[in-house]
Amino acid sequence: xxxxxxxxxxxLFLQEDSKQTTKxxxxxxxxxxxxxxxxxxxxxxTGVISKYVAILDRHKINRDFIxxxxxxxxxxxxxxxxxxxxxxxxxxxxxxxxxVSGDYDYILKIGVKDMEDYRNFMLTKLTxxxxxxxxxxSFMISEVKNxxxxxx
Numbered sequence: 001x002x003x004x005x006x007x008x009x010x011x012l013f014l015q016e017d018s019k020q021t022t023k024x025x026x027x028x029x030x031x032x033x034x035x036x037x038x039x040x041x042x043x044x045x046t047g048v049i050s051k052y053v054a055i056l057d058r059h060k061i062n063r064d065f066i067x068x069x070x071x072x073x074x075x076x077x078x079x080x081x082x083x084x085x086x087x088x089x090x091x092x093x094x095x096x097x098x099x100v101s102g103d104y105d106y107i108l109k110i111g112v113k114d115m116e117d118y119r120n121f122m123l124t125k126l127t128x129x130x131x132x133x134x135x136x137x138s139f140m141i142s143e144v145k146n147x148x149x150x151x152x
Contacts, residue, residue: 001046001048003152006039007039008152009029010025010029010039010043011048011150011152012149012151013025013028013029014040014049015150016149018052025040055148058111062113065111065112065113065114065115065139066109066110066111066139066143067110067112067138067139068107068109068110068140069108069126069136069137069138070103070106070107070108070135070136071084071104071107071108071126071132072103072104072105072133072134073106073132076105080130080131081099081105083130084129084132085097087129087130088106088129091121091125093110093111093112093121093125094109094110095110095111096109097109104136118137122135
């Protein structure tokens with residue numbers, strides 16, 4: 001799909017604050033409210049905009065201990081891969097999961113309260129999943145960049 005400059009600006013504005021009204025957006029873009037509404041509907045109907053969410057402050061909800069956990073499966077059988085992916089979807093501490101190439105098969109982004117909470121997560125949840133051969137954890141020291149915005 002191709003985007004004109006107005007679509008690109010509109011998408012950036014929506015990614016900054018999706019609660020802006022079409023009236024506010026029309027003022028910023030120099031378009032009528034109807035034109036902005038129609039553009040947004042088109043972007044939603046084509047799947048460019050897939051959903052609207054509230055982004056929580058991890059510090060205020062006590063989930064600011066962030067871990068990147070690399071997971072290696074014991075074998076790469078299709079059934080093992082699919083089972084792991086199904087099971088990891090049910091772990092509320094895991095906010096992102098990527099199937100990757102390299103030494104490990106998956107990278108999980110995990111948010112918990114502290115080291116003790118992470119240890120409990122590892123012992124009672126992650127290590128109970130079948131077909132995990134090994135894990136390697138890295139802990140976030142500081143957050144340099146964290147954005148959900150995609151620039152076109």
